[in-house]
Amino acid sequence: xxxxxxxxxxxxxxxxxxxxxxxDDATGDVLMLAYMNRETLxxxxxxxxxxxxxxxxxxxxxxxxxxxxxxxVVQAFVDCDGDAILFRVNQVxxxxxxxxxxxxFYRRVEDGALExxxxxxxxxxxxxx
Amino acid sequence: xxxxxxxxxxxxxxxxxxxxxxxDDATGDVLMLAYMNRETLxxxxxxxxxxxxxxxxxxxxxxxxxxxxxxxVVQAFVDCDGDAILFRVNQVxxxxxxxxxxxxFYRRVEDGALExxxxxxxxxxxxxx
Numbered sequence: 001x002x003x004x005x006x007x008x009x010x011x012x013x014x015x016x017x018x019x020x021x022x023x024d025d026a027t028g029d030v031l032m033l034a035y036m037n038r039e040t041l042x043x044x045x046x047x048x049x050x051x052x053x054x055x056x057x058x059x060x061x062x063x064x065x066x067x068x069x070x071x072x073v074v075q076a077f078v079d080c081d082g083d084a085i086l087f088r089v090n091q092v093x094x095x096x097x098x099x100x101x102x103x104x105f106y107r108r109v110e111d112g113a114l115e116x117x118x119x120x121x122x123x124x125x126x127x128x129x
Numbered sequence: 130x131x132x133x134x135x136x137x138x139x140x141x142x143x144x145x146x147x148x149x150x151x152x153d154d155a156t157g158d159v160l161m162l163a164y165m166n167r168e169t170l171x172x173x174x175x176x177x178x179x180x181x182x183x184x185x186x187x188x189x190x191x192x193x194x195x196x197x198x199x200x201x202v203v204q205a206f207v208d209c210d211g212d213a214i215l216f217r218v219n220q221v222x223x224x225x226x227x228x229x230x231x232x233x234f235y236r237r238v239e240d241g242a243l244e245x246x247x248x249x250x251x252x253x254x255x256x257x258x
Contacts, residue, residue, distance in 0.1 A: 002241025009236065009243055019148060019162055028157030033148055033213040045238075077234035078243065080226050084162040086234040097209050105206035105215040107138065109174075112131025114138055114207065 003045040010041060011082035015055075018083055022050055022063075022096060024103075025074040025088040031096035032104040034061075041085070048073045050089060067127045069093035095121040098128065132174040139170060140211035144184075147212055151179055151192075151225060153232075154203040154217040160225035161233040163190075170214070177202045179218060196256045198222035224250040227257065 010018050017035040024031050034052040036044060040060055043051040050071035054061035064070030071089040078085050097104040100120030107114040139147050146164040153160050163181040165173060169189055172180040179200035183190035193199030200218040207214050226233040229249030236243040 003238075005241060005243045006238050021150060021159060021162060023159055030150060030152055030159065030215050033150060033162075033208065076238040077232075077246075078236050078238075079162065079233040080228055080230075080235070081233075084233075086159050099209055101209075103206075104208040104210075104213075106209070107207050109132075109135050109205040109207075112134060114134045 003042060006045060006076060006078060006085070007038065007042060009078045009082050010038070010085065012038060013083065017053060017055075018085055020044075020050070020052060021084065021086045022071055022089050022091075023086060024091050024096075026090070029103050030105060031071070031089070031091060031102070034063075036085070044073065044087075045076070050087060063096075064092065067093065067095075067098070067122070069095050071096065093121070098124060100124045100127070132171060135174060135205060135207060135214070136167065136171060138207045138211050139167070139214065141167060142212065146182060146184075147214055149173075149179070149181060150213065150215045151200055151218050151220075152215060153220055153225075155219070158232050159234060160200070160218070160220060160231070163192075165214070173202065173216075174205070179216060192225075193221065196222065196224075196227070196251070198224050200225065222250070227253060229253045229256070 016037045020036045022031045037053040040051045040053045050063045052061045075088040100122040145166045151160045166182040169180045179192045181190045204217040229251040
């Protein structure tokens with residue numbers, strides 16, 4: 001597919017990054033927010049597999065490389081000012097979060113406390129040795 | 130409500146910001162991504178109305194202040210590393226985007242081009258004079 005229009009529409013910040021939201025195409029749940037640079041955005045569009053830029057490790061981060069829980073792109077949307085891209089994805093393995101939770105947003109504000117919702121789909125310690 | 134647990138869980142970046150995703154509670158559509166500093170996160174939690182920090186204008190940005198299209202918080206979730214917060218909101222006026230589109234993510238990658246989905250709910254020129 002011609003990926004140039006999206007690359008052209010993307011507005012990278014001073015660190016060379018755009019925000020990338022992964023939304024579960026089946027459930028509509030927002031799974032995670034991470035960042036992509038031009039290279040990993042291009043890789044994501046070319047391969048159809050969500051590939052972020054890890055700010056903490058300063059390297060290409062093919063999501064699910066270790067856990068097997070890759071995210072396959074279904075659709076991509078760019079926002080009005082181009083600094084965020086929304087991807088509807090098929091989440092393989094049912095868990096996007098490195099904690100084993102389905103979504104990284106697994107803590108809800110409830111009565112002034114943070115309540116953990118759901119139980120981990122996998123045991124993080126046995127996946128990331 | 131006691132907002133301290135969420136403020137404590139939030140991880141502000143070097144610019145003092147966390148990412149804030151607004152998701153339509155009724156439809157599950159991701160409406161927009163913007164940023165909050167500690168002050169506007171606190172205002173959002175205290176007032177129940179989405180209040181961002183405008184990076185371009187460097188000021189408090191109560192979403193919908195001009196257009197009337199405010200976003201009322203239904204639920205808030207914090208992600209695993211605290212640098213993103215997901216808000217499920219009731220979008221007043223049916224349009225989150227300043228372009229009049231329902232969602233800021235109104236351009237979809239389709240056959241290598243960006244296709245505009247949906248028509249604006251309001252006429253931006255008549256709202257923002």
